[in-house]
Structure formats: structure tokens, C-alpha cells
Amino acid sequence: MKFTEEHEWLRVEDDVVVVGITEHASEQLGDVVFIELPEEGTEVSKDDEVCVIESVKAASDILAPLDGEIVEVNAALVEDPGKVNEDPLGDAWFFKMKPADASQMDDYMDEAAYKDFVG
């Protein structure tokens, strides 16, 4: 698993990358109450705003961590945004993307580095 400075996690499953937010991020956000997901099939560039997360406190974005295509979104999150607080690393994945250039993954932190990053 890889981690971004925006507190997203990336997990490779065959030829797609699953993206979610870290436990640290979900704790910082507080209770998540609204999620907007991209449409499947959308071509995105790294750092595009692709999802909106609103918690009881504030709105924030999820950025595309890689160039590529959104191939699947976790529609269940829209119905039950609280999943992000309950199981951020498992059930509450946001989307799966097919990377245009998988080597972009190399720029991101491994788990140990991310742990250091969040202190």
C-alpha cells in the first residue's frame, strides 16, 4: 500500500489502483456526512479534484493521485458516508482507477514513511 501527503491510500489490485483515505484523515475530518464521487469512465489527471467529502465540520476534496481513468466508484458510500469513519482502509474505498503510468506510484510513501509523516 502507498500513501500520499493528502492522506489517501493506494492499493494495487491486478491492473487497477484502489483509492481511499487514511484512518488519520477520517479522524481529522470527523463524522463524514456527504460524499460526491466521480463518474465511472472519467479520464483524470493527477491532482484533479475527483471526490468531495463533507464532514460535520467542513468540506474537503480527494485529488486524483495518478493520471488515468476512473473505472469503478464505491456507490455504497453515497448512501452511507459514515462508512468512511468506520472502515476507512477497507469497505470505504472511494474509487478504482486504471493508471496511465503506474510508475507514478513510486512517488508516494510506504506505510512506515506515512506513519512518520503524520507523526
Next chain:
Amino acid sequence: MDALQRTPLYDLHLELGAKMVPFAGYEMPVQYPLGVMKEHLHTRAEAGLFDVSHMGQVILRGESLEAIAKAFEGLVPVDVLGLDTGRQRYGFFTNDTGGIEDDLMFANRGDHLFVVVNAACKAADIARMKAALEPGITVETITDRALVALQGPQAEAALSRLAPEIAEMRFMDVATVEILGVDCWVSRSGYTGEDGFEISVPDGSAEALCRALLEMEEVEAIGLGARDSLRLEAGLCLYGNDIDAGTSPVEAALTWAIQKVRRTGGARAGGFPGAEAILGQMAEGVARKRVGLLPEGRAPMRGGTEIYASDEGGAPIGTVTSGGFGPSVNGPVAMGYVSAEYASKDSELFGEVRGKRMPVKVVRLPFVPAGFKR
């Protein structure tokens, strides 16, 4: 910036695991480990304990209650003289243009008035009262008492274990009540839309009182985050967001707080700052009104969201002043100002969120029915 102040309950907040944030010059708990959503729902279902010691507590004394009440009426468009002993009332300081300088609660305590004002405004409020009322009336700032609120349907059950007589109080009653051996100034009121009490307690006894309440099964500590969503669902204004020096009580739909006796034709009509503007607006109407706004989708419309009359084009006809997720409504809720022509109930409007116009309906406030014990 000045160092942040702490309330007498600061150490207890830390012990309870609160996340502390700066608020109106104080380090205050925004949430506890339970989290905003559960804290909110707990308060509506059982009882929540809030530290509101940052608010200003002020005593006005004079040669008679009548003299104090008459003088205070010169600052607020509210019936003070007509308030019975042992009763509390909502009011606001107005300015010469009819804007609201702060909102407040005041109580007739027999030989004095007890006034509670917002933390962010308290220095200005005290200066205003001193300038206007002294020397005939003395303005005493209470700096040795904490203020806590116990709110929710189980508040009475919880507090009456420590002081059975509070069960006899009605909504907006005030009394001195001995709790755990100290004299507390208790009012049956609050700012959550629930039944509950506000308790002014000597600094040194505040922690013991809170611990005794928190030991009870139905009581949880609640932070400012949930306090905000509770008051928003209750349709109550937050000074600085929903009302300020540029909004009048008429625009803010607070004319219910201006009793007949202070209105045109009343026995003590006018005589408060901005009377001409406010009474004029009451006669002639206003260009914009504060309304409840219920977004039809799931996306919260936060403060600053612009409101439009149609789903594309046109200039904004209003703005959200408070908005977010209402845990008890289980959806987004908001309030804000819209042009008077769009302020009627069921007006179908649009709020622009992230560049998209989303439907929002004008609704009657509050979003959740009040649980007051009248």
C-alpha cells in the same frame, strides 16, 4: 494576539479527551472522543453537558429593580420592566441604525438584573452598559463563576438528583439553588432547542458539579461542534454569523422578542438605539429576511453559499449564514437571508455549491420541534 484564556473546566476537558480550539479568545472543547454527531444525538435523546463559561455574566444593580429595568430598556428593544421576578427573557443590544450589537439573556433576580452575553462581544457589551448606565446603575462583571449548560430531555432527571427543587422550574424560570453545597444561579433555558438548564457556579465548585453530572449515565460532555449543529437545527441565531451590527431584528425575524409595549403604539414605544429604523421596518417591511433553508439533496450548504432564484443565470437573491449537516434531521440544514419576495415558506430556490445550483426550499424554523417545558 493575546494569550488564550481558559475556563475553570480546562483541565477536566483535557482529562475527558477533548479536542481544544481557540474560540472567542478562549481555549474551548470543540468535541470529545464521542464526536460531533454522537454528541449531538445524545443531547437530543438524553442530556449533554456544555461548558459555556466563556460567555459574559454581568449583574446590574441600582436603587430599585424598576430603576435598573428602566435604564436597561434604553439599550434593548425588549420589555424589561414587565418581566416578573424569577423570570428570564431573550433580548439584544441594538445600534443607532437598528443593527444588532449582540444578543443576550437577562433575568429579573428580584433586586438586580443578571445578564448573559456572548463571549466574543462581552468586552464591548460591558463597555456599552457602563457608558450608558453608570453612575445610576452599577455594572458588575462576574469573573469568579463558571457557566455550564445541561441540555436534553433527561436534563431534569439528572439535575434533580442533585437538587430536587429544579424539577419545579418552568421554561425561562431562574432561581438560586444550592447544589453540592454551593449557591448556583440556575435558569431553565439553553440554546439547543431542548429542555435544560444553565447553571452559574462558583469557579472552585464547577469541576465537582460537572463530575457529579458526568457520572450519571444519561449525561455526556458535549463540545462546541455539536452546540453549533444543535442551535442551527433549533433555528437559533449565532451572533456574528446570522445576526450582526448590519442586520436588524426585523430582517433577522426576531420581532417576536420585541414585545408590544416597546412597539409603535405601546406604552413605552421606542426609546432604544435604532428605534426609528426598527419600528419603521416593522411598519413598512424589509428588503431581506432570515429564513430556514432546507437543501433538497444531501450536500450541505455552508455559510457563504449564495442563493439564486433560478437554476441558472441571474444575480444572487440571498446568502446562507449558517449551514451544515443536521444530525437529528439526518440531512443538510441551513439558514440565511433572502430577498423578501422569496422569503415565503415553500419558495423553491437554488444554492450554488461548488459551481452547481442545487435546489433548496424555504422552510419554517426550527428544523426540530423544541422540547421546552413551559
